[in-house]
Amino acid sequence: MKTLLQYQNGQLCFGEKAIPLVSLISAGNGPFYVYDLAHIERRFRQMSEATARAGKPAQICFALKANPHPEVLRRLQGAGAGADVVSGGEIRRALECGFPPEQIIYSGVGKTIAEIDFALVSSVGQLNVESLPELRRIGERARNLKKRARVAFRLNPDVSIQTHPYIATGLAENKFGMELSLLPEIQKLIAEFSQELEPVGLSLHLGSQMQELGGFREALRRLVPVWKSLAAKWPNFRRFDAGGGLGVSYEAMDLEQDHALLQSYAQILREELAGLDCELQLEPGRWLVVHGGVLITQVQYVKPTSSRTFVIVDSGMNHLLRPALYQAQHQIWPLKQSAAAPVTVDVVGPICESADFFAKNYPMTPAQAGDYLAIVDVGAYGASMASTYNLQDLPREICI
Numbered sequence: 001m002k003t004l005l006q007y008q009n010g011q012l013c014f015g016e017k018a019i020p021l022v023s024l025i026s027a028g029n030g031p032f033y034v035y036d037l038a039h040i041e042r043r044f045r046q047m048s049e050a051t052a053r054a055g056k057p058a059q060i061c062f063a064l065k066a067n068p069h070p071e072v073l074r075r076l077q078g079a080g081a082g083a084d085v086v087s088g089g090e091i092r093r094a095l096e097c098g099f100p101p102e103q104i105i106y107s108g109v110g111k112t113i114a115e116i117d118f119a120l121v122s123s124v125g126q127l128n129v130e131s132l133p134e135l136r137r138i139g140e141r142a143r144n145l146k147k148r149a150r151v152a153f154r155l156n157p158d159v160s161i162q163t164h165p166y167i168a169t170g171l172a173e174n175k176f177g178m179e180l181s182l183l184p185e186i187q188k189l190i191a192e193f194s195q196e197l198e199p200v201g202l203s204l205h206l207g208s209q210m211q212e213l214g215g216f217r218e219a220l221r222r223l224v225p226v227w228k229s230l231a232a233k234w235p236n237f238r239r240f241d242a243g244g245g246l247g248v249s250y251e252a253m254d255l256e257q258d259h260a261l262l263q264s265y266a267q268i269l270r271e272e273l274a275g276l277d278c279e280l281q282l283e284p285g286r287w288l289v290v291h292g293g294v295l296i297t298q299v300q301y302v303k304p305t306s307s308r309t310f311v312i313v314d315s316g317m318n319h320l321l322r323p324a325l326y327q328a329q330h331q332i333w334p335l336k337q338s339a340a341a342p343v344t345v346d347v348v349g350p351i352c353e354s355a356d357f358f359a360k361n362y363p364m365t366p367a368q369a370g371d372y373l374a375i376v377d378v379g380a381y382g383a384s385m386a387s388t389y390n391l392q393d394l395p396r397e398i399c400i
C-alpha cells in the first residue's frame with residue numbers, strides 16, 4: 001500500500017479500495033469527512049506488530065480525541081485497541097462503542113468530581129493523575145464511593161520535542177503531568193489513601209506530531225529509574241505508559257516514511273525499556289487515523305482580487321481548525337483531474353475571520369464554482385475539533 005489517493009479515469013479515488021470520491025457526494029448536503037476504516041485498522045496492526053516486546057503486544061489505547069467517530073472506535077476496538085480518554089464524554093463514548101472499562105485509560109489535567117465519580121463507578125482501568133490535588137481528590141472520591149482507583153502517575157520529564165508549541169506537553173512550563181520532585185509527596189498520599197488508591201504505573205506524554213525522537217528517548221531515560229524505584233515499593237505497579245505523539249508525514253502522505261518513523265520509535269522503546277519487566281502501554285492518536293480521513297468541500301466562488309485569487313469553499317476553520325490553530329499545511333486535491341497548468345490561489349472558507357483558510361499561495365489546477373476539492377490527511381484532529389462557529393452546520397462523516 002503506497003498511496004491512498006490516486007486518479008483513475010480522471011476521478012480522485014481514496015482509500016485501500018480506491019473508491020471514487022465523487023460517488024459519495026449527495027448534492028446539497030454540505031461538506032463531509034470520509035474515513036477509510038480498513039486503512040485505520042491496518043495502521044493499528046502495524047503499530048501493534050512493531051511495538052511488541054518479546055512477542056508480547058503492547059496495550060495500545062487509541063486517543064479518542066483524535067477521532068471519536070463511533071465506527072472508527074468500533075473498528076479499532078475490534079482489532080484489539082483500548083481507549084485513551086480525557087473527559088467524561090469520552091469515557092461515555094468509549095463505553096458505548098464497546099471498549100471494556102479495564103481497557104480505558106483516563107488522562108487530563110482538569111478532571112472534575114463528576115467525571116472522577118463516573119470513571120470510578122464505571123470501573124475505568126486506569127486514571128493517569130496529573131497533579132497532587134487531583135490525586136487527593138481521586139482518593140477522597142474513591143473513599144466516598146467505596147471504590148478502589150487504579151492510578152498511574154503522569155510525570156513531566158521536562159524534555160522538549162520539536163513540534164508546534166501548542167502541542168508540546170512535556171516541558172516544565174506546560175500544565176501537564178507532575179514534576180519528578182513531587183515523588184515523595186505522591187508516596188505520602190498513596191500511604192494516606194492505601195485502601196482507595198492502587199498505584200499501577202507511570203505515564204508520560206510529551207506532545208504530538210513528534211518527528212524527531214531524541215526527546216522521547218531522553219524522557220524514557222529519565223523515567224526508567226523512577227519506574228524501577230516505584231515498582232520496588234508497590235507489588236501491582238507494573239505499567240509503563242509511554243503516551244502518544246508519534247508524528248506523521250503531512251507533506252506528501254508518505255506511508256513509507258511513516259513506517260520508518262514507527263520502526264525507529266519501536267526501536268527506542270525496545271532499547272530504553274530493555275530488561276524492564278513492565279507492561280507497555282501506548283496512547284497513539286494521530287498516527288493511527290490521520291491519513292484515513294479526507295474532507296470534501298465544494299467551491300462556491302472564485303474571486304480574483306488585485307492581490308491574489310481566492311477560491312472560496314463551503315467548509316472552513318469551523319470544520320478543520322488545524323491551519324488556523326497550528327499553521328498546519330494540508331494538501332488539497334481536486335476531485336476531477338485536470339490537465340490545465342496549476343495557478344497559485346488561496347483556498348478559504350466562509351467564516352468571518354482572516355484565519356479561515358485551508359491554504360495560502362497554493363498551486364492548484366484552476367477551480368470553478370461547483371467543483372469539489374479533497375482536503376487530505378484530516379482523519380486526526382479534524383471533525384473532532386469542529387465547531388458551529390457562525391452557526392454553520394457541523395460536517396457530516398462517512399465511513400467506507
Ligand SMILES: *Cc1c(COP(=O)(O)O)cnc(C)c1O
Nearest residue numbers: 063107208244245283284285286
Ligand atoms: C492527545 C494525547 C494523546 C495522543 O496524541 P497523538 O499525538 O495524537 O498521538 C495521547 N495521550 C494523551 C494524554 C494525549 O493528551
